[in-house]
Amino acid sequence: MKPLLEVRDMTVSYGMIAAVRSVSFEVYSGETVVLLGANGAGKSSILRAVSGLIPGGGTVRFEGEDLAAIPAHERVARGIAHVPEGRHIFGNLSVKENLLLGAWVRRSSLAGDLDRVLALFPRLKERYSQSGGTLSGGEQQMLAVGRALMSRPRLLLLDEPSMGLSPKLVESIFSMLADFHESGMTLLVVEQNAAMALTLASRAYVLEAGEMKLSGTAAELQDNPLVRSAYLGE
Numbered sequence: 001m002k003p004l005l006e007v008r009d010m011t012v013s014y015g016m017i018a019a020v021r022s023v024s025f026e027v028y029s030g031e032t033v034v035l036l037g038a039n040g041a042g043k044s045s046i047l048r049a050v051s052g053l054i055p056g057g058g059t060v061r062f063e064g065e066d067l068a069a070i071p072a073h074e075r076v077a078r079g080i081a082h083v084p085e086g087r088h089i090f091g092n093l094s095v096k097e098n099l100l101l102g103a104w105v106r107r108s109s110l111a112g113d114l115d116r117v118l119a120l121f122p123r124l125k126e127r128y129s130q131s132g133g134t135l136s137g138g139e140q141q142m143l144a145v146g147r148a149l150m151s152r153p154r155l156l157l158l159d160e161p162s163m164g165l166s167p168k169l170v171e172s173i174f175s176m177l178a179d180f181h182e183s184g185m186t187l188l189v190v191e192q193n194a195a196m197a198l199t200l201a202s203r204a205y206v207l208e209a210g211e212m213k214l215s216g217t218a219a220e221l222q223d224n225p226l227v228r229s230a231y232l233g234e
């Protein structure tokens, strides 16, 4: 079986800093894959290079096709949605306008998708006309995920979806991601909350200082002594 996403020898540099060094990994259709790594390991850089927001060396293939010449907006249209670190919603636009922006790549009817996202996040329905910037942190995270879902992604990239959320909200975000996984969506998740992320994951990779150090099934990594001491706090 061919992977949905295949990354080969990816490098990302910022001036003299080599943030990602010859990283290779793949994500198969229907999998939830988690990227673990300390602060500054290069996780966000990898997601940004996959979605085309920053340039990277090496090869990124989606459904077997090389994305080198495909700009970011075209990657969204092909089914790659990215919920960036720190949410990046439009503070001056309403909840509704933020959600509709997620669907700009599509021409078909949006009403059904809006209903679906609002059913998933009733809180957003209550705040429908409120400007994004005045939502609470957790509500902004819901809006960022909801906006990504509006593009009907086949591959959803999530950069620290639980960051800054209360334990209760973290649980509901993870249970929602589990539902996405159940429904067959493919997820690539960067998460500091390694324990919860590994519960959700099919497979995981561990990144250290820009290099891939370990990979395996979630169960294998949960049993790995290095992962236990560095990421599971044991």
Ligand SMILES: Nc1ncnc2c1ncn2[C@@H]1O[C@H](COP(=O)(O)OP(=O)(O)OP(=O)(O)O)[C@@H](O)[C@H]1O
Residues within 6 Å of the ligand: 014, 017, 019, 037, 038, 039, 040, 041, 042, 043, 044, 045, 046, 085
């Ligand atoms: N725009 C930039 N300009 C210069 N250096 C950058 C830039 N973005 C990231 N870096 C550097 O690249 C390295 C990797 O950053 P990246 O954001 O990918 O790490 P990360 O694994 O996502 O970390 P965190 O867990 O803290 O979010 C870091 O050393 C960071 O300082």
Ligand SMILES: [Mg+2]
Residues within 6 Å of the ligand: 043, 044, 045, 085, 159
């Ligand atoms: Mg990051």
